[in-house]
Amino acid sequence: MKSKNIVITGTSRGIGYELVLLFANAGHQVLALSRKTPQELINHPNVTCLAVDLTNESELEQVSGFLEKTWKKVDVLIHNAGSLLHKPFEQITSTEFIRIYQVNVFAVASLTQKCIPFMSKNSHVVTISSMGGIQGSVKFPGLAAYSSSKGAVITLSELLAEEYKEQGIAFNVLALGAVNTEMLQEAFPGYQAPVSAKEMADYIYNFALTGNTYFNGKVLQVSASTP
Template sequence: MEYVIVTGTSRGIGFELCKLLAESGYKVLALSRNDLPIKELNNANIESFSFDISSVSDRLKLADFLEDNCKVIALINNAGKLVNKPFLETSEEEFKSVYDVNVFGVAAITRLVLPFMNKDGHVLTISSMGGIQGSAKFPGLSAYSSSKGAVLTLTELLAEEFKETGPSFNALALGAVQTEMLEEAFPGYKAPISANDMANYIMDFALKGHKMYNGKILQVSSSTP
């Protein structure tokens, strides 16, 4: 069975992405700590279980699922953690917790899934304009934005390392999208793009973009932030 794996699916872009993929006929493995919203969709094309990307035991659970099932046509690294605090008030533990999800978790799940992907597979990581060098930066996001910069460089390195064997690796650096996480980062700000609109774009790019791009960082933003 062929799957698209999406992380961070309990709300926002990830939730909308799973719905769109399933409605388009793709088998989806939706991974999130809170899998209840996805289960409530009761969509036969979506499988899910509670999954913390920073948990070694949960990643072993994913490994068991893959061994039993499947080929992965796309991995969409969408899960993210945000801490919005002044740098001097952000503890070392809080800083590490952001990197555990946004960087180390992405690296770990990618390493785990790669053996189940063919040359024509696609690993797509959802990053942020805050991780782009030279972009507008905002106080309170030192852990989040720096972690999002780290996965951009990781994407470029993996594309180089696997350029002969595949799969392809790309990243989308998103600007403001109207999600719960945006509200946490910028309370009261209204984004010009809805979660559903961005999910449509991401789905199309995840399924087709790797035919034109590899090792690329695409800035997907019509606003600042």
């Protein structure tokens, strides 16, 4: 397969980290975006790491600068970064609510705006959402901010698929069930999800490269269980 330029967020650990290695080891060029940069990724010849706070508009300019000067094009953008808050609704502060939306929704919109000028026909934007954001799915107490933000980003992706369909840029969402990541363990200590970060990364890897051939503006539920 011809080498592609892949932008991935939330790459310091979990699914994002595994995705970077999958793409880079397969010969693709990867721009890894996270606040922390693991040494293994920094040392990989096919990986460029940028230490970026996705909620900081000025820091996102680093991405625009890199794309304009170096790559000139983006083939795949994977919005993997996320923030999870497990807390009773009445105890969630407005600051906490806003922070969840800044990471899970506003940052997705902002980074997409930075990448769109470098995307063309057959480019693919994949947003990682959650089963909790699916209308009619089983909901869990304590996830008001998180799940509602994941629902918002689903609608955003559907709208962008319509807005950019004439340009041939596909937008799809993968709504994941529980994956055994550090983020999940921090929010739900002791809970063992049935799928590992590596296993989910394998699925996302293949979908990011080929899913736009069959889907645009779709939400695929990727879960073998509830949650």
